[in-house]
Amino acid sequence: MSDKLPQRIDPFRAAEQGRELRGRVPIGQMPRLLAATVSAADDGIEVGFRFVRDEAQRPFVELDCRAILTLRCERCLGRVDFTLELRQRLALVGASPGLDEMDEDTLSVDEDGLFLRDLLEDEILLGLPLIPRHTALTECDQENIAWLARSEFDETPTPKRAANPFDVLRTLKD
Ligand SMILES: [Zn+2]
Structure with missing residues (x-):
């Protein structure tokens, strides 16, 4: 089978x-x-698209892909591998102006057709974690964490945590 997908x-x-x-x-x-x-290393993302119709003759696209993506851990800024597994079934509908309230399982397609790469990219982005990070703190780059904590401290000579917590309560009461 060809590795080339139509655009x-x-x-x-x-x-x-x-x-x-x-x-x-x-x-x-x-x-x-x-x-x-x-x-x-960009080996590419392997993806499959299956175009089918259900018993009621409604058209669907089924997308499946599996890839390991390298993301940036938000805690230590180190690399973290994320295994992406996508299985998505989307109902295909023609684009029309009245079609605003679409659910997430519906894909509207205008006369230009369906751009496979855009669809794949959209679906992968939806599947990525909102805040990528190592599962356990121990997996993080400890040196980086220490360094990040230090530079944060340097920028704020008077840390907020030194403030009297009762001051906050007082402002809340007023
Ligand atoms: Zn980390």
């Missing part, structure tokens, strides 16, 4: 034909994802 596709026709596409998309071709990850 875009008519998903309604593909669903009629029951098409299945597999390929690899380099992270370098997905700028928003690239910005959210730490540069690493």
Whole structure:
């Protein structure tokens, strides 16, 4: 099977034909994802798209992908590997102006067709953790944490925690 995915596709026709596409998309071709990850070897993300229709002849796209992405830990700024597993089934509907209240399992497609790479990138970004970090504190880069704590202390010579907590209560009462 080819590693080349078409850039875009008519998903309604593909669903009629029951098409299945597999390929690899380099992270370098997905700028928003690239910005959210730490540069690493880019083997590309393997992805599968299956276009199907259900019993009621409604068209769907099923997307599956699995990848290990390197993210930046927000606690120690070190690298943290994240295993991404996506399985998504989205109903395909034609774009129309009245179609504002769509649920997250619906994908609206205009006459330009469906851009496979954009869809993949959108779905991956939704699947990333909001705050990436090592699961356990012990996995973090301890030297970095110590350094970060020190530089924070240097910037604030009078730390807030030295303030009298009763002062806060007083302001709340007023
Ligand atoms: Zn960490």
